[in-house]
Amino acid sequence: MRVGLFLTCVNDTLYPRTGQATVALLERLGCDVDFPLAQTCCGQMHWNTGYGRQVEPMVRGFAETFAGYDAVVTPSGSCGAMIRDNHPRAAARSGDAALADAVAAVVPKVHELSEFLVDVLGVTDVGAYFPHRVAYHPTCHSLRLMRLGDRPTALLRNVRGLELVDLPGAEECCGFGGTFAVKNPDVSAAMGADKIRNAEAAGAEVLCAADNSCLMHLGGMLTRRQGAVRTLHLAEILAATEADPGGLTWAGVRNGARG
Amino acid sequence: MSAVPLGMPSFPDAAREATRNPTLRRNLRHATHTIRDRRAAAVAELDDWAELRAAGAAIKDRTLRHLDTYLEQAEAAVVAAGGHVHWAADAAEANRIVTDLVRATGETEVVKVKSMATQEIGLNEALAEAGITAYETDLAELIVQLGDDRPSHILVPAIHRNRTEIRDIFRDAMGEWGIPAPDGMSDDPRELAEAARLHLREKFLRAKVGVSGANFLVAETGTLVVVESEGNGRMCLTLPETLISVVGIEKVVPTWRDLEVFLQLLPRSSTAERMNPYTSTWTGVTDGDGPRAFHLVLLDNGRTSILADEVGRQTLRCIRCSACLNVCPVYERAGGHAYGSVYPGPIGAILTPQLRGTGSAVDASLPYASTLCGACYDVCPVAIDIPEVLVHLREKVTAQRGHVIERSALRAAAWAMRDPKRYTALQRAAAAGTRALHPRRLPLPGWGKAWTDTRDLPAVPKESFRTWWQRRDTSGGTK
C-alpha cells in the first residue's frame, strides 16, 4: 500500500522524531511510505483563529499533493480533524466545484495514525516494547472530533513492558487550544497545570498523546517546572522495539539524522 | 440586550483575576464537577438520548423556520384564553411595557420568578428607576440580589459562592430587604434554606404583581411553561393578581407533543434530575384560579438578526440548561463574571456577541474564550455546534478594524504555506528564531511573552524532518 505521510508543519519543524518514528512503524508493518515534499500546512491555525478566508490555497495544495496515494496518514488528531471537517467547508465556500471534488476525493483516504493502524491495517499489536509507566491524554480533537475512542489505548495496551496508568480527568482539555494558549494565557496555564498534576498523581513517567501541539504546551510547562514526567508522541512509543528500546536507531535514522 | 457592564475588561484580563482567586477556583471546581458527573449519569440512563437530542434540534429548527407562523398562533391562543400579548423589539421597549403594566396596577413591588430574559434586558434596574422594587425569589438569585452581586451561572447564579459566604450575605443584607436572618444562623444548608423560606414567604403573601419568564410557550394552546426545583416560582405564578411574563421569541414550540421531548431533555441536562420537581403551566387566565390579569411580552432584542445568520442561528435552539457551562474547562477556571454578561460560559461566548455585537473589548474577546475542545457540543441537548459558531464569530471579529499585527502575520504565513519553497524558508527562519530564544521569557509583549510566561519554548532540532527525509532518500536508507 502506498501511503502518503502528512506529517504536519509543527511536526516537520519541531518534532522530526515523531515523523521518523511514524515512518519506521509503518515500514515495519509493510507499508510503502512516501513524504511528498510539496506538503506544507493544513491551515488549522488560520481557520480556528478566524482567518478561514486565507486557507483556500492550503486546502488546494493538500488535495493536489495527496491525490495519488492509496492512503494518507497523519500523526495528528487535530490536523486530521481540520482536513476531515473543515477542508470540505473551505472548498464549498470557495465556490470552486473542481476543488470541492478534489477535496471530496482525498478526505476519505485521510487517517490519523492510530485509526490507520487499527481500522485499515487491522493491527493492535505492532510489536512494540516500551518498559515505562505511561498515561495517555486523549487530546480533545482526537477524542471529540476524530472519535479515536479506544484505538490509541488498545495499541498501548499491547506494547510489551508498558504499564498504562489511568489519568484522572483524562477527557478534560489540557488548555492548549492553538492561539488560545497565547490569547488566554492564564486560563491556558491553569488548565495545563491541572493536567500535569493529574499525570503526576497517576504516577506516570511518560505522558503520551496523539498530538504534539498539546504536548508542546504540556511539555513546555513540565520543563519549566522541572517536573518528573516527560511527554512523548504515541508514534514514538509504538516505534520502539526490544531490539531498539529507544526506538531511534532503525534503519533510516541510523544514517545519522537524529532530530 | 442590556449594555456591557461599565469598565468591563476583556475576557482574558477578567479571567486572569479569577484564576488567581483560590476560593473561587475551589467553589467552581467543586460545583461544576459534581453537576457534570450527575448529568452524565442521568443521561446515560436513557437508551434513546441520541434520538431525543436529534429530535430536540429538529423541532427547534423547524419552529425557527416558521417562527412567524407559530408566534401568531401562540398570540391568538393567549388572547382567546383571556391574556394580553405585547411585542417588544428590544430591551428598552420591553422594559417600558413592563414598567407601564406595573404602574397601571398602582403597585410598587413585584415578585420575580427566575428568568434569563428579564436579566438580559436589565428589567430590575429599569423598574428600580421607576420606583418599583423587584424581589428575586429563586434562592440563588436571592443570594445574588442580597449580595449586590452579578449572576455567574445560568441555572445557579450564585455558583461562585460557598455556604459560608452565603451565610454572611444573609446575615448582613436580609434585614434591609425584609425579614432578617435568624440570630445565630449557621452555614448549615438547612438553616440557610429556612431563613430564605421565611424571608420569601412574606414577599409571596404580600405581592400583587408577579413577573416571570418561561421555558416554553406552546403555540397550539398558548400555554406557558416554567420548570423549576424549588416551588418558589409556582408561588409567584399563582398568588399575585397580575402576572407579566417576558419571553424570548425563540421559546415557542408548536405542540404539546413537541414539549414532551424538551421535558425529557431539559431536567437531565440541567439539574441531572429525571423530572424537575415543579412544572407549572398556564394558559391565559382562569376564573377563581391564579392571576386575574395575564400579560405576555414577546421579546426580540436581537433574535431575528441571529435567525438571519445561517451559521449563528442554531444558537436560538438553546433551552438554557447550562450543561455547557458545567462541562466547560474555561468556565471552570475563569468563572462566570469574566464573560461580562448574564449569559456566561460557552453559550454566552456565542450568544452575547450575537446579541450585543463585537464592538466592545469583552464582546470581541468572547469568541476566543474557548479552546474549541468540543465538550460543550457533546453535552448540548439540542446539539448546538458551539465550536463551529465560535469560529464563525472569530471571522467576524477579524474582519473588523484592528488586529493589524495578527492579521499581517497570519497573512504572511498563509502566503508562505502556499508554496513548499517559501514554506521551507519560513520553517528555517522560525526554527532559527525559536532556537535563539529558547527556552524562556521573551522580552517583548505579545504572543511570545504570553507563551513563555509559563512555558518553555520547544527545543528546536538541528534538522527538520524534510531535510532528514531528503538525506535519507539520497543516502539509500531502507524504504
Ligand code: SF4
Ligand atoms: S447551548 Fe446547549 S448546553 Fe448550553 S445552555 Fe444552551 S441548550 Fe444547554
